[in-house]
Amino acid sequence: MVNPVEMDQSDQAAGSLFSPSLQAIPMPGIRRMINTAAGMDDVIHLSIGQPDFATPDHIVEAHIDALREGKTGYTMDAGLPELLEALRDYYSERYDRPLTEDNFLVTTGATEAMYLALTATAAPGRQFIVTDPTFVLYAPLIRMNGGEVKIIPTRAEHGHQIDPQEVIDAIGMRTFAIVLNSPSNPSGAVYPQETVEAIVQEAAYRGVYVFADEVYDHLILDDMDFPSVIRCTSDLDHVMSISSFSKTFSMAGLRIGWIISSQGAIKKLRRYHMFTTTVANTPAQWAGVAALRGDRSCVDDMVAEYRRRRDRVVQLVSETPHLTGYWPQGAFYIFPSLPPRTDGTSLALRMLEETGVCVIPGDAFGDTCSNAIRISFSNSMDNIEEAFERIIPWLAKQKF
Numbered sequence: 001m002v003n004p005v006e007m008d009q010s011d012q013a014a015g016s017l018f019s020p021s022l023q024a025i026p027m028p029g030i031r032r033m034i035n036t037a038a039g040m041d042d043v044i045h046l047s048i049g050q051p052d053f054a055t056p057d058h059i060v061e062a063h064i065d066a067l068r069e070g071k072t073g074y075t076m077d078a079g080l081p082e083l084l085e086a087l088r089d090y091y092s093e094r095y096d097r098p099l100t101e102d103n104f105l106v107t108t109g110a111t112e113a114m115y116l117a118l119t120a121t122a123a124p125g126r127q128f129i130v131t132d133p134t135f136v137l138y139a140p141l142i143r144m145n146g147g148e149v150k151i152i153p154t155r156a157e158h159g160h161q162i163d164p165q166e167v168i169d170a171i172g173m174r175t176f177a178i179v180l181n182s183p184s185n186p187s188g189a190v191y192p193q194e195t196v197e198a199i200v201q202e203a204a205y206r207g208v209y210v211f212a213d214e215v216y217d218h219l220i221l222d223d224m225d226f227p228s229v230i231r232c233t234s235d236l237d238h239v240m241s242i243s244s245f246s247k248t249f250s251m252a253g254l255r256i257g258w259i260i261s262s263q264g265a266i267k268k269l270r271r272y273h274m275f276t277t278t279v280a281n282t283p284a285q286w287a288g289v290a291a292l293r294g295d296r297s298c299v300d301d302m303v304a305e306y307r308r309r310r311d312r313v314v315q316l317v318s319e320t321p322h323l324t325g326y327w328p329q330g331a332f333y334i335f336p337s338l339p340p341r342t343d344g345t346s347l348a349l350r351m352l353e354e355t356g357v358c359v360i361p362g363d364a365f366g367d368t369c370s371n372a373i374r375i376s377f378s379n380s381m382d383n384i385e386e387a388f389e390r391i392i393p394w395l396a397k398q399k400f
C-alpha cells in the first residue's frame with residue numbers, strides 16, 4: 001500500500017483542538033486517489049511506497065524467536081546492544097571507516113530518525129535547503145517548528161539531479177542545514193559522489209549541517225557504490241545519515257531505523273528519543289540483527305528484480321505519449337513529467353477512474369512538480385505490463 005506518511009492529512013474540522021503548528025502538515029491529493037481506488041475493482045497500483053517482496057525467512061524466524069524467547073522488554077535507549085554492534089560492523093566495513101556503537105541511535109524507522117533530527121534542530125531563524133520534489137516528511141517537520149524551507153527545484157530533463165553549485169550558491173546567512181535524499185523518493189535519482197562530496201565539504205566549511213535520508217541506500221540499480229554522505233566527510237560533526245531496514249530487507253512494518261552521526265549529536269538525540277518513543281520495538285531489533293548478520297543474498301535478488309523492472313519501465317515510459325522520462329538509478333520510482341502546466345492531480349484521478357491504474361500525482365511531493373506523476377515499480381512485471389497496456393492508449397487520446 002501507499003506509505004501512510006505519504007497519505008497523512010490533517011482534519012480541518014478538528015481545527016481549534018490542535019496546536020497551530022499542525023497546520024504545517026499538508027493535505028496532499030493522495031488520499032483522494034487511494035479512496036477512489038479503494039471503491040473500484042481491478043485497480044493496478046503503481047502507487048506503492050514499500051517493497052512488494054516478502055520479508056526474508058531468516059529475518060521472520062529471528063523476529064518470532066525473539067518473541068518466543070521473551071525478548072519483549074525495553075532495550076537500552078540507544079538500541080539493542082547486539083544491533084548497535086551489528087550496525088557498527090556493517091557500516092565500518094561498508095564505508096571503510098572506523099565507527100563505534102556511539103555513532104548510532106536505533107529508532108522507530110527512518111521516520112522517527114528524521115523526526116528527531118529535524119524537530120530537534122528546526123527553529124525560527126534557521127533555514128533548511130530542501131529539493132523539490134522530495135519525500136513528504138521534511139518540509140512540514142521543519143515548518144512545524146518554525147524553521148524556514150528554501151527550495152531547490154529539480155527537473156525530469158536533468159534526471160532530477162541537483163547541481164551542487166546551485167545548492168552551494170543557495171547557502172546564505174540563515175542557512176542551518178541541507179536535507180538530501182538519495183536515492184530519492186519520488187524521483188529515483190542517485191546523486192553522484194562528486195555532487196555529495198561538493199555539498200558536504202562546502203557545508204562543513206560553512207558550518208551548515210547535512211541531513212541525509214539514505215533509506216534506499218541499497219537499492220542502487222546501476223553498477224556503482226552508493227555515495228553516502230558518510231563517505232564524503234572526515235568527521236561526522238556536520239552530518240547525520242538516516243536509514244532503516246524498511247526498503248532494503250522489505251521490513252517496512254517492523255519499523256526499525258537509525259541515525260549515524262557524531263557521538264555528541266547521538267548523545268543529545270538519545271535523550272530526545274527517550275521522550276518520544278523510548279526505545280524501538282525489541283523483537284524487531286532482533287530481526288534487524290539477523291538481517292545484518294545473516295545471508296544478504298536476498299537483497300541482491302530483490303535489487304536484481306527492481307533493476308529488471310526499472311529497465312522495462314523506462315522503456316515503457318519512453319513509449320508513452322506525453323510522458324518525459326529519464327534514467328532513475330535507485331529506489332523503485334520514476335517521476336516522469338507531463339506537458340507543462342498539466343494538472344497532474346486531476347489527470348491521475350481521471351486516469352484511475354478510466355483505466356484503473358493508480359499513480360501518485362506530483363504535487364504530493366512539492367510545489368514545482370504538479371505536472372508530474374510518480375510511478376512505482378514495486379509491483380510485479382505482469383502488473384506493470386498490464387498497467388502500461390491500459391495507460392498508453394488512454395494517454396494517446398488526451399489533449400494537452
Ligand SMILES: Cc1ncc(COP(=O)(O)O)c(C=O)c1O
Nearest residue numbers: 003109110111135185244246257
Ligand atoms: C525517502 C524516504 N524516507 C523515509 C521513509 C520512511 O522509512 P521508514 O519506513 O524507515 O520509516 C520513506 C518511506 O517511504 C521514504 O521514501
